[in-house]
Amino acid sequence: WVTHSTTEGVNIVMHGLEWDAGDELVVCDLEHAALMSPARVLAQRKGVNVSVAAVSPKASQDDILEIIDRELRPGVKLVALSHIQYTCGLKMPIKEITNLAHQRGIPVLVDGAQSVGQIEVNVKDLGCDFYAMSGQKWLMGPTGTGALYVARSSMELLEPHFTTYALEAERPSERLPLARFSLASQNGALVAGLIEAVSIAKRIGLGQIETRSESLSDLLRERISHVDGCEVLGPIAGPSTCGLVTLRVGDWDPSDLVEELEQQFGIAARAVHNPDGIRFSTHFFNTEDEVERVAATLVEVASRHF
Ligand SMILES: Cc1ncc(COP(=O)(O)O)c(C=O)c1O
Structure with missing residues (x-):
């Protein structure tokens, strides 16, 4: 309906x-x-x-x-x-x-x-x-x-x-x-x-969308795990994960970090509460290069912050 x-x-x-x-x-x-x-x-x-x-x-x-x-x-x-x-x-x-x-x-x-x-x-x-x-x-x-x-x-x-x-x-x-x-x-x-x-999603294939979104978010989680001061706040691996990745950079206020990423680097994330952090979404149209750029940017901003 x-x-x-x-x-x-x-x-x-x-x-x-x-x-x-x-x-x-x-x-x-x-x-x-x-x-x-x-x-x-x-x-x-x-x-x-x-x-x-x-x-x-x-x-x-x-x-x-x-x-x-x-x-x-x-x-x-x-x-x-x-x-x-x-x-x-x-x-x-x-x-x-x-x-x-x-x-x-x-x-x-x-x-x-x-x-x-x-x-x-x-x-x-x-x-x-x-x-x-x-x-x-x-x-x-x-x-x-x-x-x-x-x-x-x-x-x-x-x-x-x-x-x-x-x-x-x-x-x-x-x-x-x-x-x-x-x-x-x-x-x-x-x-x-x-x-x-709906018909575009079906043409691409809902299973393919899921696999692609998940593999990009896996890559992001994997890269974040090597960034000092960065912590993934949701599930890390296994059946509980999906294309949403929420993280925290030290005690950086999530809204301030979202603004910094958008204005300085053109990266769109969103501040969330409970848990307090910033959330990235990886969809099928995103690329590995974009995920690498987000990870490299987090390394840079985290190193500046600490
Ligand atoms: C889990 C969840 N439920 C409901 C909504 C609200 O969706 P809608 O605007 O279609 O009512 C949102 C919006 O972000 C959501 O994330």
Whole structure:
């Protein structure tokens, strides 16, 4: 179902479920505000207990499973987590988390803002109930586009939060099951842009994009490990890594460092919090030379700083 953003998809699910005071919602402490904000609103308006699992940015897949498993107590109504954590690039074992949650009859909502277009995502294989995504991030589509997947078997869990003319449609063709969740009309030009972005990604190959993005970020992590004063704050190797690399250079304020890199060297990174650092993203169109230039620049700025 086409939405306007990941945030819209997350809200459709969070506010579409039926909550009673005292029900529990499990999230983790690395989540984006797109997920934490509706969680906070549910706590305030419905008396939902939001259980925030502490997950280290360097947690192994087994650690994450153990932590989430402990949270799955009776009374939990939903587990809501990002597929890839936006600050540190920690990839979560969504398929295994979904298995655990489903064993206890708990549905799973995934925030896929940082995963779709970066890694291969097969919602059927993951088994999750709800998967929200953005068009404008790794897919490089237009801002103001996104999509929400709802597993057929989980459709009846949701009631529409916003009600629109789609609910009143007389023609059966307009009464598509997911149209019940539409928030507002879509801009046809933006949707066309999203469709084109998806078809470009498919032409390149989602598997190839993932492999390329990962190999460039591996190179960056490898180079950073030799830079004095530089520390990777997210996962270093293995199944938790992806094309997002977050690092710290000594105690350099992340925003100041981002500005320095952009103004002095024309390198674009972004400051993040929790963990506090600067984040690089390597996509398929980046080159090894660009990664080497970033690494050489970090050596230079780190040596000036210490
Ligand atoms: C993990 C995550 N979720 C949600 C969002 C918000 O995405 P959107 O603007 O499509 O709602 C972001 C944006 O950076 C994000 O990183």
